[in-house]
Amino acid sequence: MKKNILFISANQLKDPYPVYPLGISYLVAYLEENMPEIGIHLFDFNKEGYTELTKLIEKINPDYIGISFRNVDDVNFYSKDSYIEHYKTIVDLVREKSQGKIIIGGPGYSIFPIEMYNLLKPDFGIYGEGEISLYKLIKAIDNNTDFKEIPRLIYTENGKTIFNQKDSSTCQPQPSYNSDWTNYYWQTSGMLNIQTKRGCPYKCIYCTYPLIEGTNVRTHNPEVLVDNLEKYSVDNKVDYFFFTDSLFNLKNKFNYEFAELLIKRNLNIKWGAYFNFKNLPEDLLVLLKRAGLTHIEFGTDSLCDTTLTSYRKPFNFNDILTTSNICNKLDIDFAHFLILGGYGETKVTLKETFENSKRLGKTVFFPFVGMRIYPNTELYKIALAEGKILPTDDLLLPKYYISEDYNEAEVKKMALESGKRWVFPDEDSSGIINKLRAKGKKGPLWEYLTK
DSSP states (O other): OOOOOEEEEEEOOOOOOHHHHHHHHHHHHHHHOOOOTTTEEEEEEOOOOOHHHHHHHHHOOOSSSEEEEEOSOOOOOOTTBOOOOHHHHHHHHHHHHOEEEEEEEEEHHHHHHHHHHHHHHOSEEEESOOOOHHHHHHHHHHHHHOOSOOOOOOETTTTTEEEOOOOOOOOOOOOOOOHHHHHHHHHHOOOOEOOSSSSSOOOOOOOHHHHHOSSSEOOOOOHHHHHHHHHHHHHHHOOOEEOOOSSSSSSHHHHHHHHHHHHHTTOOOOHHHHHEESSSOOHHHHHHHTEEEEEEEEEEEOSSSSHHHTTOOOOOOHHHHHHHHHHEEEEEEEEEEEEEEEEOOOOHHHHHHHHHHHTOSOOOEEEEEEOOTTTTSSSHHHHHHTTTTTTOTTTHHHHEOOOTTTHHHHHHHHHHHHEEEEEEOOOHHHHHHHHHHHHHHOSSSSSGOOO
């Protein structure tokens, strides 16, 4: 009898826009190629709720249920909304309604693999890159063989939690976009997501990307990428994509090749991505714009060299200024994402950031307040040493590192006096975004907030 797997995207976050469940699409594509005999079903909590999930489980009676957790909270110091209760409700519901094996994963899970495994009590957990591990796990269950050689797997054996280490296995992932999901996210988000590479070699003190994807940068096949972009631009009339790489401007040999291929194929698409200011020459920006680049989201973090050093960023303010000037000259829209009040921040460094913001031309600033503390990061060690957290603290519930020099009223006053557009996390800008979406505007739309 044909076996079924149900993939559940647990994410419900729609602010500033709902995000396509890209990780699941890569898992689906890998199973479709390597295990064509298995039936694949999808469920998305951005579209439906618990009642609909119950009905689907009763209808298809899945043998395997893969649940993807994108985030553990909203990473917003003002609200500190945790999603763990929602995730537990999903796992408990699936356990009650199904005899299938429950397998959890996703980037949120990969930051807290043991903690979430012990709390949610699935049958298996897979942390990090999951395509090969999931395939091997299903094969092992079907053939009744042991799990000890399956990388990145967490499971229970004789009452003991087993944590299999990573290995060097990687794959060339490609997405398998579901037509219903594609249409929904294209209409509600105004963009579709895709990756061109995985991994990040940098060592920012707070960042979890190296924990989730590793430090070795692996580029995807550029021909396959462009084929996929062309498919969805033709089949679904999608003309805006966002590349979700930790940073796009890694491995520039690939980036030049990819841009040239986009130009050669004349897809007539627009796109944006995350960038930083290292390894970003002007000729590459010129080429990328010819290839459709319209939006850059810079992981800037600070506009003060002292704070940039404290955060372990690989660039300085002069790099920020130079690249911002180039983007303005080339008419590429860009936004700066900052972390105010993190490790090493002082009143002096905050003042320098706001003064320097005046020099960056037409742009918009999205400041986060404080640093979300995650395990196995440099910030975690610093916070422990300074007594900001205790070894017994449950970091599944959001805790933040806030500099003692951070004063909310003073910071917002400096932001107002800078004459620039600052969008703090407690500002609701959904009204203007929703109006623009209703008018058919595509892309991230923060360019309409720039000054």
